[in-house]
Each structure stands twice: as structure tokens, then as C-alpha cells.
Amino acid sequence: MTxxxxxxxxxxxxxxxxxxxxxxxxDPASDKSESGSATGTTARGNKPPxxxxxxxxFVGMLRFIWRQLTSMRVALLLLMLLAAAAIxxxxxxxxxxxxxxxxxxxxxxxxxxxxxxKLQLFDVYTSVWFSAIxxxxxxxxxxxxxxxxxxxxxxxxxxPPRTPRNFDRLPAHHRIDLGAAGEAGQVSxxxxxxxxxxxxxxxxxxxxxxxxxxxxxxxxxxxxxxxVRYLRGGWLRRYRVVTETEPSxxxxxxxxxxxxxxxxxxxxxxxxxxxxxxxxxxxxxxxRGQVIxxxxxxxxxxxxxxxxxxxGAWFDPQDLHPFRMTLDQFDAQFRLHDAAAQDxxxxxxxxxxxxxxxxxxxxxxxxEIGGAxxxxxxxxxxxxxxxxxxxxxxxLSGPVPFIPDDQVYTSQGTIKVPDVTSGxxxxxxxxxxxxxxxxAPNTWRSIYPEPLDPMLVxxxxxGDLGLDEGIPQNVYRLDTSRMTQVTDxxxxxxxxxxxxxxxxxxxxxxxxxxxxxxxxxxLDLRHDPSLAYVLISSVAAMVxxxxxxxxxxxxxxxxxxxxxxxxxxxxxxxxxxxxRAVRSLAEAAAYGQPLDDRxxxxxxxx
Amino acid sequence: MNAAQISDILTWGxxxxxxxxxVAFTINLVTGRGVVASEDEPDExxxxxxxxxxxxxQKSLGIAKSVLILGVxxxxxxxxxxxxxAQRAPWANMYEFTVVGSLVAVLVFVIVAMRRKVWFLxxxxxxxxTAAIVLGLTQLHVVADGVQPALQSxxxxxxVGVAVGGTGVFTVGMLFTVLQLLRDxxxxxxxxxxxxxxxxxxxxxxxxxxxxxRWLESxxxxxxxxxxxxxxxxxxxxxxxxTLISGAIWAEDAWGRFWGWDPKEVWSFVVWIVYAAYLxxxxxxxxxxxxxxxxxxxxxxxxxxxxxxxxxxxxxxxxYSGV
Numbered sequence: 067m068t069x070x071x072x073x074x075x076x077x078x079x080x081x082x083x084x085x086x087x088x089x090x091x092x093d094p095a096s097d098k099s100e101s102g103s104a105t106g107t108t109a110r111g112n113k114p115p116x117x118x119x120x121x122x123x124f125v126g127m128l129r130f131i132w133r134q135l136t137s138m139r140v141a142l143l144l145l146m147l148l149a150a151a152a153i154x155x156x157x158x159x160x161x162x163x164x165x166x167x168x169x170x171x172x173x174x175x176x177x178x179x180x181x182x183x184k185l186q187l188f189d190v191y192t193s194v195w196f197s198a199i200x201x202x203x204x205x206x207x208x209x210x211x212x213x214x215x216x217x218x219x220x221x222x223x224x225x226p227p228r229t230p231r232n233f234d235r236l237p238a239h240h241r242i243d244l245g246a247a248g249e250a251g252q253v254s255x256x257x258x259x260x261x262x263x264x265x266x267x268x269x270x271x272x273x274x275x276x277x278x279x280x281x282x283x284x285x286x287x288x289x290x291x292x293x294v295r296y297l298r299g300g301w302l303r304r305y306r307v308v309t310e311t312e313p314s315x316x317x318x319x320x321x322x323x324x325x326x327x328x329x330x331x332x333x334x335x336x337x338x339x340x341x342x343x344x345x346x347x348x349x350x351x352x353x354r355g356q357v358i359x360x361x362x363x364x365x366x367x368x369x370x371x372x373x374x375x376x377x378g379a380w381f382d383p384q385d386l387h388p389f390r391m392t393l394d395q396f397d398a399q400f401r402l403h404d405a406a407a408q409d410x411x412x413x414x415x416x417x418x419x420x421x422x423x424x425x426x427x428x429x430x431x432x433x434e435i436g437g438a439x440x441x442x443x444x445x446x447x448x449x450x451x452x453x454x455x456x457x458x459x460x461x462l463s464g465p466v467p468f469i470p471d472d473q474v475y476t477s478q479g480t481i482k483v484p485d486v487t488s489g490x491x492x493x494x495x496x497x498x499x500x501x502x503x504x505x506a507p508n509t510w511r512s513i514y515p516e517p518l519d520p521m522l523v524x525x526x527x528x529g530d531l532g533l534d535e536g537i538p539q540n541v542y543r544l545d546t547s548r549m550t551q552v553t554d555x556x557x558x559x560x561x562x563x564x565x566x567x568x569x570x571x572x573x574x575x576x577x578x579x580x581x582x583x584x585x586x587x588x589l590d591l592r593h594d595p596s597l598a599y600v601l602i603s604s605v606a607a608m609v610x611x612x613x614x615x616x617x618x619x620x621x622x623x624x625x626x627x628x629x630x631x632x633x634x635x636x637x638x639x640x641x642x643x644x645x646r647a648v649r650s651l652a653e654a655a656a657y658g659q660p661l662d663d664r665x666x667x668x669x670x671x672x
Numbered sequence: 673m674n675a676a677q678i679s680d681i682l683t684w685g686x687x688x689x690x691x692x693x694x695v696a697f698t699i700n701l702v703t704g705r706g707v708v709a710s711e712d713e714p715d716e717x718x719x720x721x722x723x724x725x726x727x728x729x730q731k732s733l734g735i736a737k738s739v740l741i742l743g744v745x746x747x748x749x750x751x752x753x754x755x756x757x758a759q760r761a762p763w764a765n766m767y768e769f770t771v772v773g774s775l776v777a778v779l780v781f782v783i784v785a786m787r788r789k790v791w792f793l794x795x796x797x798x799x800x801x802t803a804a805i806v807l808g809l810t811q812l813h814v815v816a817d818g819v820q821p822a823l824q825s826x827x828x829x830x831x832v833g834v835a836v837g838g839t840g841v842f843t844v845g846m847l848f849t850v851l852q853l854l855r856d857x858x859x860x861x862x863x864x865x866x867x868x869x870x871x872x873x874x875x876x877x878x879x880x881x882x883x884x885x886r887w888l889e890s891x892x893x894x895x896x897x898x899x900x901x902x903x904x905x906x907x908x909x910x911x912x913x914x915t916l917i918s919g920a921i922w923a924e925d926a927w928g929r930f931w932g933w934d935p936k937e938v939w940s941f942v943v944w945i946v947y948a949a950y951l952x953x954x955x956x957x958x959x960x961x962x963x964x965x966x967x968x969x970x971x972x973x974x975x976x977x978x979x980x981x982x983x984x985x986x987x988x989x990x991x992y993s994g995v
Contacts, residue, residue: 138956142949149945149974156938156986163933167987191933345931354928410821429821430926441928590928600930604917611913615906615951640899642788 135202136209144203151199155190158182162189204342211335218328225308226322229623233634236623238645240652244285244629286626289655290317293624293633296654297321305622316627323620327638330613337607344603348596353377353385360448360465360586364392367438367591385593387436390417394424396445396585400515405473407515412442412587427589437593444588446470446477449498449522455486455576465584468498469542475500475515480544481524483576484533491531492575494561495544496524500583502564510562520583522563526552528575620644624655631656676757676816680809682750683771687805689743690778690798696736697794701887703728736794743798744782747775757816761829763836764819766983770808774801776840780904784844790900792891796847827922831915838911839975845908846972848901849965856894856962858885898961901968902954909947916940927989936990939978946971 122130134140159167168188172179186193233239290309297305297319305321312318355372359365367389369375392415399408412427416435425433432439448465455461461483468479481494499512502521510523529549532539539545552559552572559572568579619638624631633652637644650660703725751772755762763772781797784790819828858865867884869876891897919940920930931937950967953959959967983990 138952142952142956142959145945145949145952149942149949152938152942152945155933156935156982160933164988406818407820408818409824430825430922432925432928439928443928592928597924597930601921604920608910608913608917612910615910640902642899642903 226320236634239634293655319624333610340603344599350380352594441590492528679753693740694798700732767812831918841908845905849968852897935986935988
């Protein structure tokens with residue numbers, strides 16, 4: 067997309083205007099800006115004859131690669147490649163976007179894991195091949211923006227191009243013959259339509275009366291003045307206008323509008339680069355942590371207080387804004403007849419450097435503190451239990467969060483008891499049912515998400531919990547590889563416990579008391595300093611895009627000679643309004659204002 | 673009978689009106705210079721025959737327009753009632769998306785047709801709208817209801833609304849492209865589209881009068897159709913860009929990240945890239961015409977898959993179809 071390949075230039079589906087302007091474009095400066103200002107749309111069809119690689123040397127080779135890379139053809143290819151390369155990531159569950167789906171997938175297809183990993187198919191969007199495509203695309207983009215910006219800056223200062231000698235060759239022109247001075251009765255109008263395949267001329271005779279026929283000598287000046295007024299009137303017709311007298315004595319106006327089209331185009335592409343840089347900066351500077359907060363409990367914004375925490379390479383732990391947060395209450399509303407969730411609200415107290423405040427966090431309404439946002443990502447129940455060991459000492463006491471599995475909050479969890487004074491470690495694994503129902507003997511299920519009749523249904527394991535090696539473990543899963551299940555004959559012992567109940571564990575392991583049920587919330591804390599720049603870039607890109615697509619770029623010329631007013635126009639792009647604009651210009655120049663808008667703005671069939 | 677049920681009945685009525693309009697538009701297309709005129713009595717002189725078919729064309733177009741406008745009014749009423757019944761913007765599940773999307777497509781067509789006299793697009797637009805509405809009513813229909821907490825946001829109005837609108841506008845652009853490709857093939861002497869069949873092994877295949885698309889001659893040239901398609905697709909592309917941006921803003925609020933390569937995000941991105949490629953292709957010399965047209969078809973296929981496939985096959989954060 068460099069401005070050098072002039073021969074193949076063709077603006078968005080229009081005929082090559084260099085050819086149309088051949089006789090008048092003797093001015094090299096205007097000629098150059100001509101080809102340059104439209105290179106956004108340059109085709110690189112006609113390559114210079116290709117020489118053997120050995121001829122061009124190393125620098126020549128580099129130049130060849132650069133030209134190829136910045137050509138529209140390669141940019142198109144890269145775009146299509148990018149689209150195709152994005153697709154596998156929607157089919158194969160991605161490690162970061164869909165961890166659960168990923169875990170299921172590798173369990174289902176273990177034989178694929180190795181080569182999928184090699185091809186980075188579980189991390190498509192950070193993979194080498196995906197990155198390579200978009201980096202090449204952005205290099206191509208920059209290689210396109212730089213020369214175009216230079217050319218456009220020059221075009222912004224340039225005058226409208228010289229007037230073509232013959233308007234007949236323009237895609238739209240309109241001629242009004244006012245006849246001899248004072249002869250107002252007969253006006254012959256000739257017009258041609260914008261017909262790229264070969265203009266057909268239609269003659270029409272009209273009995274329109276020019277409002278003020280004037281002597282030929284000063285009428286020319288008046289027509290020009292009226293034309294200029296038309297071209298500068300109204301906010302949609304802000305043409306850049308130059309008037310001059312040609313050597314033949316004819317007076318001409320040359321005018322151009324729509325420079326903002328190319329400005330918008332450049333803005334769009336530059337904003338895309340800005341978007342990429344912002345996202346990259348965010349990746350390096352951000353942090354994100356998850357925390358599970360039980361009702362009544364507090365949390366301090368420090369790395370150690372998070373359940374999980376990840377940050378970019380340039381993240382500095384000093385950046386963590388020091389605040390404390392307590393979950394006062396969590397409200398969940400469900401609809402009675404189908405248990406559909408209606409509303410979730412977390413009420414928290416924030417202690418920000420001694421200043422306390424009451425805040426709420428809702429889905430769709432994150433709370434912002436010190437540049438970080440706190441999102442309500444999930445909620446559930448944490449049964450409050452007290453476990454005593456075989457010696458009668460309290461081994462564990464407090465809420466244990468269970469993870470909800472379904473709409474009625476059937477929740478899975480484990481109660482691990484590592485700190486026993488004597489004997490073996492033990493653990494309980496099973497379900498919490500907020501509203502328990504027994505449809506059949508030995509079968510329990512939850513029927514409603516609110517805790518109307520909470521019940522714990524657990525099985526018991528004893529042995530080595532595997533926590534002593536210091537290897538991080540999933541707190542919601544029991545590693546039973548070195549444990550034995552407590553059984554009664556062939557069946558596992560099932561412990562069923564309602565709130566307020568307490569039970570002696572079999573084999574004299576201790577006691578378990580189900581004392582109450584707390585709600586908890588799962589919160590995401592996230593800080594990304596680049597967000598504002600991401601938004602600004604995106605909005606700038608959209609504005610630039612709209613400008614580059616919807617602002618018509620037009621060149622108009624008007625020539626007055628011997629009582630004949632002739633207007634011609636050339637559009638840079640497909641421009642339905644051109645024909646009408648040219649006719650209006652001619653009429654405005656001749657009669658002071660355009661005549662009625664006859665409906666020519668239609669698609670003609672042939 | 674409640675508002676939701678009345679809305680469903682009106683939606684059926686809309687489909688019926690569009691079907692009638694489609695028939696009238698089709699008659700308008702194929703009479704006159706088209707196939708039907710050849711059945712006139714042979715001894716009638718050409719001028720009278722031409723005059724008669726001209727009259728017939730006028731009449732069928734008048735009927736088509738009136739029924740279409742009636743259909744649009746009923747359609748709007750159905751959508752508004754649906755919104756009342758659900759107490760929210762009426763485009764939160766696949767059924768509503770289909771109904772509102774076809775309304776946008778028809779409205780865009782009416783606006784473009786009034787300004788540019790492209791009534792020839794009436795038959796395909798009403799045909800697609802009828803098919804979409806009937807598919808929605810029979811396959812995707814769900815009871816009008818509120819939405820889950822994650823969807824309770826004014827972005828539902830903006831983000832989804834513009835996505836629906838963009839899809840409707842893309843549909844009109846795609847139909848222009850289909851006509852462009854047909855006209856181009858016809859002009860380049862496709863025997864298939866002249867009802868003479870395509871070259872098979874020994875004898876022509878698909879030789880049928882149904883495929884004699886002589887009415888294509890009454891359409892604008894392929895290059896004009898291409899320009900129309902480009903105009904419409906440009907508008908849709910800007911709408912789609914807004915869909916992506918507003919979706920990112922909403923995702924930042926609701927899910928705690930503005931972009932996470934959720935299947936819907938992936939396919940919206942693919943759609944954007946394919947149409948971006950199309951806009952660029954139209955700017956280069958060797959990729960205008962048919963090739964650019966093929967890109968539109970690829971892009972529209974992605975739009976359709978993004979709406980249907982991603983909602984129904986993949987398990988992502990956008991699984992709100994309710995089906």
C-alpha cells in the first residue's frame with residue numbers, strides 16, 4: 067500500500083482518473099498527490115517485471131520482501147489467514163478461556179493432548195502461529211500507514227487539481243447553454259449520466275428561465291461567484307475552491323471536498339495499532355486475583371490473601387492498592403416456580419486507608435477501588451462445621467465453601483482434617499443440598515436454591531491427605547490415592563446431617579457437627595491500567611471507519627465561456643450523489659440556485 | 673389472551689403478509705420482459721403486449737408494496753408487544769433475534785428501495801424474512817420472560833440491538849451480492865441461468881424453465897448491484913464494529929474482561945475480519961466483481977454460523993438461546 071504503483075491505481079471501483087485527467091494533469095505536483103491520496107485503495111496488480119533474485123542483492127531482497135509484505139494482496143491474504151486461524155480456538159476448548167471444558171477434553175481424548183500441545187491448539191490466541199499472522203498484519207498495516215500519512219499531509223495543503231479541458235470524459239458533467247446575452251427564453255441543457263461504460267448523451271430542451279440574464283462580460287464573473295457560493299454553502303458542501311482565468315479567457319472554478327475521508331481512513335488504521343499496543347501494555351501491567359469471601363469475613367488486598375493470583379511481567383506488588391473489605395451480607399433472589407436466578411447483591415464494607423464506606427457489588431456492576439475493579443463472579447454456601455478428632459480436641463471449626471453445580475445449588479465440597487492430635491488424618495467428601503428432598507430411600511437431592519432445609523451428604527476417608535508435601539492441591543477435591551474409604555460391609559458409609567445435628571464418626575475417628583450455613587461470594591479483582599486506552603483506540607477506530615466509508619470525496623470543476631456554463635465532477639469512490647451534485651453546481655452557477663431536485667438519485671436499469 | 677400470545681399471532685400474520693408480498697414481487701420481476709410474457713396470445717401485436725405486461729408489472733408492484741407495508745406495521749406491533757410481555761428489550765433470545773433481525777432487514781430494504789428504486793430486491797428480502805420468521809416461530813420460539821442477572825443491563829438494548837440490526841443489514845447486502853453474481857453469470861452467457869442446463873456428461877443437466885432467469889435483464893448491471901451491496905455492507909460493517917466494541921465494554925463489566933475468546937467472540941471477530949477483507953478487496957483492482965462477491969458470501973455464512981452454530985453447538989458464555 068505504498069504510493070509508488072501509480073499505474074495500477076484504481077479508487078474503489080471507479081475508473082482510473084489519471085486516465086481521465088491525462089491532458090490536464092501536466093502539473094506534476096497535483097499529479098503526485100493524485101496517486102498518493104488514493105493509495106488506500108491501491109491495487110498492486112501490475113508488479114514491475116520480476117528480476118532474478120541474484121540480481122537484486124541483499125538490500126534489494128529486503129526491499130522486495132517489504133514491498134510484498136506491505137502490498138494489499140498480502141494484507142488480504144493475512145486477513146483471511148487470521149480469520150481462519152481464529153476458528154480452531156472456538157472448537158477446541160481453550161486452557162485460559164474455558165478451563166473446565168479443557169479438563170473434560172483432555173480426559174476424553176488423552177491421546178490428542180501431546181500433539182495438540184505441540185501445535186499450541188489449547189492456547190490458539192497466544193500461539194506462535196496466531197501471533198505471527200497478526201504481527202505480520204500489523205507490520206503490513208504500518209508499512210501502509212506511514213507513506214499514506216505523508217502523502218495525505220501533502221494533499222491537505224495542495225490546491226484542487228487543474229481543470230480538465232474536456233468535461234465529456236468525466237463520469238458526470240452538466241452543461242447549460244444560456245445563449246446570447248438577454249435571450250432568456252431558450253435554454254438548452256445537455257447532460258450525461260455517470261456511466262462508466264461509456265457516456266450516453268441525452269439532450270433535453272427546457273423552457274426554464276434564467277432568473278437574471280446579464281451581459282456576457284460581467285455575467286461570467288457572476289456565474290463564477292454563484293458557483294463559488296454554492297460550493298461553500300452548507301456544512302455538507304465545504305469545498306476547497308480555487309478560481310482562475312484560463313489562457314483562452316474562460317473562467318473556471320476547481321474545487322475538492324472530502325479530505326476527511328482519507329483522514330478517517332488513516333485514523334482507523336492508526337487506532338488499530340493503538341489498540342494493539344494498549345492491549346499489549348495491559349497484558350504486561352495487569353493483575354487479576356480470585357478470592358472467596360464468606361459472609362462476615364474480611365479480605366485484605368495483598369497477594370497472600372488471594373485464592374489465585376496472576377499478573378503481567380511488569381506488574382509490581384507495590385501497585386496493589388491497600389484496602390480491606392468485609393462481606394456484610396449477600397442477597398440472592400430466586401423465582402419460586404422454576405428457581406431461576408433473579409438478582410444477586412453483595413453488601414460490603416470497604417476500609418480504604420482508614421475511611422470506611424458501605425458498598426454494593428452486583429453482576430454487571432463491579433465496584434471500583436483504587437483503580438482495581440471487583441466483580442461478583444459467583445456465589446454459594448459454606449457449611450459451618452466443627453470437627454473433633456479421636457482425642458476429643460477440636461481439629462477444625464468454621465465455614466467450608468462448597469461449589470454449586472447446578473441451578474438448585476447442589477454443591478460439591480470436601481472437609482479435610484489434617485491437624486489431628488493422634489491417629490490418621492481424615493477427610494469427608496460429598497454434597498451440600500440447600501433444600502433437601504428424599505425422592506427414594508438412600509437418594510437425596512436439592513429442589514430449591516434457597517437454604518430451606520440444608521443437608522450434608524458425605525462419605526468418609528481416612529489415611530494420608532497428601533497435604534504435607536507442600537504441593538498445592540485443589541481444596542474442593544479429595545486426593546484419595548493414599549486414603550481408604552470407611553465402609554459398612556460392601557457399602558460406603560454415608561453420613562447425612564442436618565443443621566444443628568452432630569454425629570460420632572465411625573471407627574472412632576471423632577465427631578462432626580453441622581452448625582450452620584453461611585453464604586459466600588466468589589470475587590474477581592482486576593486491575594488493567596490500559597483499559598482507557600483500549601476504549602479510546604476502539605472508539606477512534608470506529609469513528610475513523612465511518613468517516614472513511616461515508617464521507618464522499620469529490621472533485622468539481624466549473625467552466626464559464628461564451629454564455630455556456632459547464633460543470634464536471636469526479637468521485638474517488640462509488641458516488642451516487644455525484645451526478646446530482648454536478649447538475650446542482652451548474653444550475654446554481656447559472657441561475658443563482660439549484661433548480662428543483664428532480665429525482666435522479668435512482669439506480670437506472672439498462 | 674395475553675400480550676405474548678397476541679404478539680405470536682401477529683408474527684404469524686407478518687409471515688403471511690411477507691409471503692404474499694413475495695409472490696407479488698416475484699410476479700413483478702418475471703412478467704413483462706420476463707418469462708411469463710411469452711405466453712401471451714401470439715397474434716397480438718408487440719406494442720399492445722408490451723403495454724399489457726407493463727400494466728401488469730405496475731399492478732403487481734403496487735400490490736406487493738401495499739402488502740409489504742402492511743406486513744411491516746404488523747411486524748412492528750408484534751415486536752413491541754413482545755417487549756411489553758417480557759418487560760424488556762425484545763431481543764434477548766434466538767427467537768426474538770430472528771424476528772427483530774428480519775424486521776431490520778425489511779426496513780432497510782424499504783428505505784433503500786424508496787431512495788434508489790431497488791424494488792427488484794423485494795422478492796428475495798421478503799422470501800428470506802418469511803423463512804426466518806417461520807423458522808423462528810416453529811424451531812426457536814420460547815415463552816416471553818425476564819432474563820438472568822448477567823443480562824440485566826442497558827447494554828442488552830445497545831449491544832444486542834445493534835448486533836440484530838447489523839445482521840439484518842448484512843442480510844440485505846448479501847442479497848444484493850447474490851443478484852450481482854447471478855446477473856454477472858447471466859451476462860457472461862451462463863447456459864444454466866438461461867434454462868438451457870449446464871454442460872454435463874453428454875447431455876445438459878438441470879435443464880428447466882424454472883432456471884430461465886430472463887428477468888435478470890431487467891435488473892441493474894452487475895457493477896451497479898456490486899456498488900449497492902458495498903454501500904449496504906459498509907453500513908453493516910460499522911454496526912458490527914460497534915457490536916464488538918459495545919460487547920467488549922459489557923464483557924468488561926459483566927465478566928471482568930473485555931475480550932476472552934469466548935466462541936461468540938471468536939466468530940464475531942471472524943465475521944469482522946472477513947468483511948474487513950471484503951472492504952479491502954473492493955479497493956484493489958483484481959479483487960472486485962465476483963471475487964469480492966464471494967467474500968460477501970463467506971462473510972454472511974460466518975454471520976449465520978455465529979448466530980446459529982455458536983449458540984447451539986458450542987458451550988460458551990453467550991449461551992442464551994433458551995432453546
